[in-house]
Amino acid sequence: MIYFTESDIDRLIEDDVPAGDMTTILLGLSGKKGSITLTARNEMIACCTEEAERLYKKVGLDVRYVVPSGTSLQPGDTLIEAIGDASAIHLIWRTGGAMIEFASGIAGRTRELVRSVQAENPSASVAGTRKHPPFVKKMALKALLVGGGVPHRTGLSDTILIFREHLLFTGGYAELPGVVKSVRQKQKERKIVVEAHSIEEALVVVNSGADAIQLDKIPLDRFSEYAGQCRAINPNICVIAAGSVNGTNAGAYAKAGADVLVTSWMYYAQPADIKAEIVPITDS
Template sequence: MSIFFSDEAIASLIQEDVPYLDLTTYGLAIGKQLGEIEFSTRHPMTICATEEAARVLQYCGAEVHYQVESGTGCQEKQLILQASGTANALHSGWRVALNLMEYASGIASRTRALVDTVKTVNPAISIVTTRKCFPGTRAISIKAVLAGGGFFHRLGLSETVLIFNQHLIFLGGMVGLIERMNELRKKFPEQRICVEVETVADALMVAQSGVDLIQFDKISLSEIKPLVLKLKQQYPNLKLAAAGGITSENIKDYASSGVDILVTSSPYFGKPCDIAAKMTKTQ
C-alpha cells in the first residue's frame, strides 16, 4: 500500500524526536555497537505504517530485513518488522517507528472492525472517514483508513463541492442554494455536487434540484429509513450518505437504513495498538 511520504517528511519525524543526538546512547558510549530490533504484535490487529517505520530506521542508518505489508491482519505475537544496525541507529529510530505503527494500526484496526460489521448487513455499503483527524497527521491517517478497508470522504476543501449549513448562511438559506444550482453545475461540470441536510424537508427540496449526493447529518434512523426508500424510488442515481455520530455502537443500524455511504470520524479516536519492540546485541 503506497501513500506518498517525502524523504523530508520522514526526516522531520526523526528530527522531532532526535533534534541533535541521542544523548543517552552518546553518554554511555555504546553507539557503535551492533544490534537487532524486532517489532511484534501484542494482540490481534490490522497492521499499518510498517513501510514508513522501515524508512525511519533506514534513514537512521539501520538495515531492514523483514516487514509485513500494511493492511495485513496480524495475530498475537506476530513479527512485523525486523532491522539491524548500530545501537545509535536503532535507538534513534526505535520510538518514532513504534509510534507510527501503534497509532496507525489503531486507526486501521478500528476501521476494519467497522467495515466487517457493516458488510454483514449491506456488502455494497462504503465506510468513509472525515477530515477530522489530528492536524499534521492526515497522510498517515488516510493510509490507516485504507489499510482497514475504508476510504476517505474527501482529502481536502479543494477536492469536492460539499455544501454545509455554514455555507447557506451566506446564500440566504436552502432556497438561495437551489437558485444557484444551475450556475454551480456550469462552473463545475466534472465535480459532484454534494449537500448536507439536517431535516427531511431539506432533503426532499435538495433532491429535486438535481444534486449528486445528499448527506444526512444527525437525522434519526426512524426518519432516514422511509426517506431513503422514497428518494431511491424517485431519484435512482442519487447517492445517499449518513453522517454525524456514527460509531461502532450504532453503525450496524445505519448500515441497514439503505444509504450508500456511512461517514464517520470514529476510527481516529481510540487507543493505539500495542506493539512490542525487542532489541538485542549481536556483536
C-alpha cells in the same frame, strides 16, 4: 496509496531528535551492534510498516524482515526486524514503533467498521472524514485505506460539499436549485453533495439536482423514511449518513439505506500494542 515524502520521514526523526540523543552519546553506544524486533502483542492489522522501514534505513539500519501494511497479525507475529548500530536503534526505536501502533489501531477499527456495514449492505462504503487529529493526515489516511475505508474528502480542494453554513450566504435552502445549477455550470465533472438536517431540507436538496445528499445526525428510526422519500423523487441519489456514525450503529444505518457511512470514529481508536525487543550483537 498515500505517499510520504523524504521530508516527511526526516521530520519524524527530527521531531524526536532535534539535537542528538543525549543518553546514547553519554553511554557511548555508537559503534556497538544490536538488533531490534517489533512483534504484535494483540490481534492487529499492520499499518505504516513501510514508513517504519524507511525510518530504520534512514538512520543506517539493515532491515531484514518487514510485513506489508494490511497484514493481519496474531500475538507474537513479527512486524519488522533490523540490525545495525546501537545508537541508531535507540534513535528510531520509539518513533517507528509509535507510528505503527497509532496507524494500526486506526486500520483495525476501520476494518471492524467496514465488516459491520457490509454485513448489512455489501454495496455500502465507509468514508473517513477530514476530522482526524491535526498533523497526522497522511498516517490517518493510509490507515483508513488499509482498513478498507475511503476518504470522504482529503481536504477542501477535492470535493464540492455544500453545508447549511454556506447557504447562509447564498439565500438559504430556498435558493439551492439556483446555487446547484450555477456550481454545475462552473464545474461540470464533479459531483455535488449537499447536507440536510431535516426532511424539509432533504426534499429541497433532492429536487435541486444535487448528486448526493448528506443526512446529518438523522436518528436511526427516521433515517430509512428520509432515504425512501429521497429515492422516490430521484432513484439515483446517493444517500450519505453522517454525524454520530460509529461502531454501534454503522451497520444499522447501512441496513436503513445509507450508501455511504461518513465518520471520524476510526481515527480515535486505541493504538495497537507492539513489543520492541533490542538485543546486543557480539561479533564471534
